[in-house]
Amino acid sequence: MGVQEVQACLDSAxxxxxxxxxxxTQKRExxxxxxxxxxxxxxxxxxxxxxxxxxxxxxxxxxxYRILDFLAEANLVHKLNSANKYIACSHIACSHPHSASQxxxxxxxxxxxxxxxxxxxxxxxxxxxxxxxxxxxxxSVELECLCGECSES
Amino acid sequence: MGVQEVQACLDSAxxxxxxxxxxxTQKRExxxxxxxxxxxxxxxxxxxxxxxxxxxxxxxxxxxYRILDFLAEANLVHKLNSANKYIACSHIACSHPHSASQxxxxxxxxxxxxxxxxxxxxxxxxxxxxxxxxxxxxxSVELECLCGECSES
DNA sequence: CTTCTAAATGATATGTTATATCATTGCACA
DNA sequence: TGTGCAATGATATAACATATCATTTAGAAG
Numbered sequence: 001m002g003v004q005e006v007q008a009c010l011d012s013a014x015x016x017x018x019x020x021x022x023x024x025t026q027k028r029e030x031x032x033x034x035x036x037x038x039x040x041x042x043x044x045x046x047x048x049x050x051x052x053x054x055x056x057x058x059x060x061x062x063x064x065y066r067i068l069d070f071l072a073e074a075n076l077v078h079k080l081n082s083a084n085k086y087i088a089c090s091h092i093a094c095s096h097p098h099s100a101s102q103x104x105x106x107x108x109x110x111x112x113x114x115x116x117x118x119x120x121x122x123x124x125x126x127x128x129x130x131x132x133x134x135x136x137x138x139x140s141v142e143l144e145c146l147c148g149e150c151s152e153s
Numbered sequence: 154m155g156v157q158e159v160q161a162c163l164d165s166a167x168x169x170x171x172x173x174x175x176x177x178t179q180k181r182e183x184x185x186x187x188x189x190x191x192x193x194x195x196x197x198x199x200x201x202x203x204x205x206x207x208x209x210x211x212x213x214x215x216x217x218y219r220i221l222d223f224l225a226e227a228n229l230v231h232k233l234n235s236a237n238k239y240i241a242c243s244h245i246a247c248s249h250p251h252s253a254s255q256x257x258x259x260x261x262x263x264x265x266x267x268x269x270x271x272x273x274x275x276x277x278x279x280x281x282x283x284x285x286x287x288x289x290x291x292x293s294v295e296l297e298c299l300c301g302e303c304s305e306s
Numbered sequence: 307c308t309t310c311t312a313a314a315t316g317a318t319a320t321g322t323t324a325t326a327t328c329a330t331t332g333c334a335c336a
Numbered sequence: 337t338g339t340g341c342a343a344t345g346a347t348a349t350a351a352c353a354t355a356t357c358a359t360t361t362a363g364a365a366g
Contacts, residue, residue: 023362025333045352062354070314074312079296081233084352102278104287115285122278123178125255125296128274131303134257141294143278144234148286178335178343200324215325216344223343237323 004072006036009092016092021124022074029069030055032088035077042083044068057145080105080112082142083132090114100139104146164246166229169245175227183208184220185241188230193239194258194265197221233258233265235295237278243267253292259300270294 001009002010013032017024024032034050035042042050049057068086071077077086080103091098100122104113122139129136154162166185170177177185187203188195195203197217204212221239224230230239235258244251253275257266275292282289 023313025362027315043352058316060316060318060319061352065353066315081236082295087220094266102281104282104285106287107290113285113287115281117281118277121274121281122276124271124274125294128255128268128270129296129298132257134259134266134296134298135304136296136298137260138297141278141296142235143289143294144291145282145286145287145289151235151288176342178333180344196323213345213347214323215346218324219344301345 001036001039001058003105005093006033009088011107012093013074016076017074020074022070024074027059027063028067028070031064032076035071035086035088036092039088041080041083041087041110043083043085046049078103078114078140081111082144087112087114100141103140103142104145104147105142106150107144107152108146111147113147154189154192158246159186160191160216162241164277165246169229173227175223177227180212180216181223184217185229188193188224188239188241189245192241194233194236194240195264196236196238196265200239203288231256231267233292233295235297236263240265244302253294256293256295257300258295259303260297261299262305264300266300 001117007032010029010033013029031047034047034054038050038097044061047068048059048061048064051057051064068077072086076087076092077088078101079086080143083105087103098116099119100117102117104115106112109136125141126136126139163182163186166182170237184204185199187200187207191203198213200221201212201214201217204210204217221230221232225232225239228242229245230241231254232239236258238254251269252272253270255268255270257268259265278294279289279292
């Protein structure tokens with residue numbers, strides 16, 4: 001993601017936060033920037049290492065956990081439960097609303113692709129869920145895959 | 154699951170393993186029995202504790218990890234990646250083939266319900282995957298939900 | 307511009323989960 | 337009944353996650 005795009009995301013993030021009364025503090029913004037630039041899923045400890053290397057500071061792990069949780073709550077990053085990692089949302093700067101995401105996770109090289117689910121597909125899944133007496137809490141799906149490159153080799 | 158059902162699953166598991174050249178050793182069978190009786194997702198360490206309590210032995214954690222991995226490879230238990238837990242497959246003793254599973258995981262009380270996906274639904278998901286150049290490796294889906302009871306309170 | 311307050315972050319310790327390495331046991335096969 | 341490989345055990349330690357309390361900082365109120 002280019003510098004301008006990152007900046008656009010940060011601006012948009014600031015706006016969305018202030019609209020909903022959330023505080024996008026300096027640290028949180030720094031971490032969000034880092035996630036946007038990474039464009040790959042990062043664990044809290046990886047975030048710590050990256051941040052400390054870049055900022056020559058010493059963020060404790062619990063801060064990284066807290067900040068990532070905040071960003072996930074604010075829908076600025078997604079939590080990939082199956083990998084215990086976080087990845088920047090690829091639609092922060094978009095203005096139009098989005099359907100749920102499918103995360104395709106290559107179990108070999110760990111790249112992640114976020115694709116949209118058709119509303120119809122989401123509805124079908126939710127139908128299964130509700131007929132079992134459950135309610136979906138987080139309309140996203142993580143799938144264990146092989147990416148194009150890895151499935152060739 | 155009743156005693157007879159558990160036994161039927163174990164018998165079926167033995168047969169399936171010998172057919173495919175896998176060794177369902179005594180330890181592995183004991184762990185599988187334990188998982189079948191539990192009917193709930195268990196972490197490797199929970200398996201260790203249960204086993205040690207029942208058998209008055211002292212299984213090291215790495216053995217539990219290895220055995221659970223084996224059972225998952227053999228499709229006798231499912232690995233729930235989002236929870237890092239394992240749950241006995243609810244269809245070991247069935248003779249007919251099965252479609253992929255949807256695991257509905259209550260994020261509050263942690264109960265899990267395994268429901269089947271209609272082949273049509275699975276196909277749609279796979280279509281999304283392949284049009285992104287990926288291949289599904291494990292046709293199962295874990296969904297963060299609230300169960301009936303928890304969504305009431 | 308201060309002062310107050312609550313939220314955010316830091317420091318520290320420790321609990322929990324996962325894995326690496328090597329020794330030992332046990333089962334299949336000759 | 338040895339022999340060799342797979343399975344398991346023993347041990348240590350790495351990696352991950354969280355709990356608790358101290359400190360700082362940002363925003364509200366005066």
